[in-house]
Amino acid sequence: MTNNGKLYGIGVGPGDPELITIKAVNAIKRSEIIFAASSSRNTYSLAVEIARPYVDIPDSNIHMLPFPMTKNQQVAETAWQANSQRIANELRNGRTAAFLTLGDPTTYSTFGYILRSMKSVMPNAAIETIPGITSFHAASARLNRILVEAEESLLITSGAFGGDRIRQAENVDRVAVVKAYKNIKDVNNALKETGFDQDSVAVSHCGRKDEAIIHNLDQLESRHPDYWTLILGSKTE
Amino acid sequence: MTNNGKLYGIGVGPGDPELITIKAVNAIKRSEIIFAASSSRNTYSLAVEIARPYVDIPDSNIHMLPFPMTKNQQVAETAWQANSQRIANELRNGRTAAFLTLGDPTTYSTFGYILRSMKSVMPNAAIETIPGITSFHAASARLNRILVEAEESLLITSGAFGGDRIRQAENVDRVAVVKAYKNIKDVNNALKETGFDQDSVAVSHCGRKDEAIIHNLDQLESRHPDYWTLILGSKTE
Numbered sequence A, B: 001m002t003n004n005g006k007l008y009g010i011g012v013g014p015g016d017p018e019l020i021t022i023k024a025v026n027a028i029k030r031s032e033i034i035f036a037a038s039s040s041r042n043t044y045s046l047a048v049e050i051a052r053p054y055v056d057i058p059d060s061n062i063h064m065l066p067f068p069m070t071k072n073q074q075v076a077e078t079a080w081q082a083n084s085q086r087i088a089n090e091l092r093n094g095r096t097a098a099f100l101t102l103g104d105p106t107t108y109s110t111f112g113y114i115l116r117s118m119k120s121v122m123p124n125a126a127i128e129t130i131p132g133i134t135s136f137h138a139a140s141a142r143l144n145r146i147l148v149e150a151e152e153s154l155l156i157t158s159g160a161f162g163g164d165r166i167r168q169a170e171n172v173d174r175v176a177v178v179k180a181y182k183n184i185k186d187v188n189n190a191l192k193e194t195g196f197d198q199d200s201v202a203v204s205h206c207g208r209k210d211e212a213i214i215h216n217l218d219q220l221e222s223r224h225p226d227y228w229t230l231i232l233g234s235k236t237e
Helices: A022-030 A046-051 A073-092 A111-121 A135-142 A164-168 A184-194 A217-222 B022-030 B046-051 B073-092 B111-121 B135-142 B164-168 B184-194 B217-222
Strands: A006-011 A033-038 A062-066 A097-101 A126-130 A154-158 A174-178 A201-204 A212-214 A229-234 B006-011 B033-038 B062-066 B097-101 B126-130 B154-158 B174-178 B201-204 B212-214 B229-234
Touching: A006 A022, A006 A073, A006 A111, A022 A046, A022 A097, A022 A126, A022 B022, A033 A046, A033 A073, A046 A097, A062 A073, A073 A097, A073 A111, A097 A111, A111 A126, A126 B135, A135 A174, A135 A201, A135 A229, A135 B126, A154 A164, A164 A184, A174 A184, A184 A217, A184 A229, A212 A217, A217 A229, B006 B022, B006 B073, B006 B111, B022 B046, B022 B097, B022 B126, B033 B046, B033 B073, B046 B097, B062 B073, B073 B097, B073 B111, B097 B111, B111 B126, B135 B174, B135 B201, B135 B229, B154 B164, B164 B184, B174 B184, B184 B217, B184 B229, B212 B217, B217 B229
Parallel strands: A006 A097, A006 A126, A033 A062, A033 A097, A154 A174, B006 B097, B006 B126, B033 B062, B033 B097, B154 B174
Antiparallel strands: A154 B154, A174 A229, A201 A212, A201 A229, B174 B229, B201 B212, B201 B229
16 A cells, blocks of 8 residues: 555636536645646646636646647657656655646546556556536537437537548537637538538637627638637537 | 516536536525426435535425426427426516526436427526536546547437437447436447447446446346436447
């Protein structure tokens, strides 16, 4: 029996600080060190800011981990391993660590890469994942719109690589496309080709002060949507 | 300008009381009357019990609304209209009302029927939907398992009507099947036929004291799973 610490993978929700769970707040309170993914530009973490109204987090407890945006799989995996090594060092010193992530930690999240690389870096690590509200649930709620009901099925996919996953999926009633930014033109075309543009709507920065709701997806294209944009589409009605 | 009240549609999460959001707790505190869906058998509401550790809710403020489990569309719609009428009466009296639901109110939820029927019963009603953690996010977190990542797509569907929605959907990487109970044999067959039985797992009563994790779906069949059972499946690895 060792005195190893524990890692919490914590979803803080989609942006609105009130959409954090009580479990997430309690786990952050128990954590001696807070990790979050850094963008290449600065050390600001929206995930950390969401937790601040509920937990006093000294800046010295916050450590930013780099997740390079790259298509080079080896560069990415080297970074994930290094990040997991840093977390593992804390756990081996008996410390309780939290990795904060926006939305949900099992849904298109950097925490997924940590979960995977911790398996090789520290196979016996105690890890507890705490779910969070996703952007597509927040957007559906914001619009008083059903995400999925009765016998319908829903496709959750990412627009980061274009619209082909939308084109390929058949016989699904509704769709939620996260990261509808870089490849918005192809995503838009795919939604039209597959009939998912019926009753479709885009939401950007849901629950934050710069929130925007765009009902015309062609308008969305000309707005040059950013990373925080998602689309809800439907074939029904 | 009238003095109408407001309706909150509130997701209290998947069962673990800690998985309620701060926004849900605050909205329940502001509500003078609490509605929840009743089963045919009794007036117990798990959704209300989840909120009780955080909010003092007098029993006299709780009103159970019947949602008959029927394939008769007319019987169902009559009940939805009557429920919305009861809610509308409270709003017209200037009261703040909450409708509590397990999981998320836009995801296979009775609140969807309220949203729809309120449109005809009281078109100008002020309604705010507050999202909740779904069972499939809770189960993925419980298992430290990725729900969906990178360029993968995920099918969310219901097993309540059998496995055909699983069979029909093509070119999807992962699947989450809620309500995997009544038609478990057909759901199971559909998962095998489509290759989604790779790396599959069922979770029952996730985050509650009678939680069970079943890695062999054939065993799941012989256990006669109940309403609170869902399956996570994958074609990858």
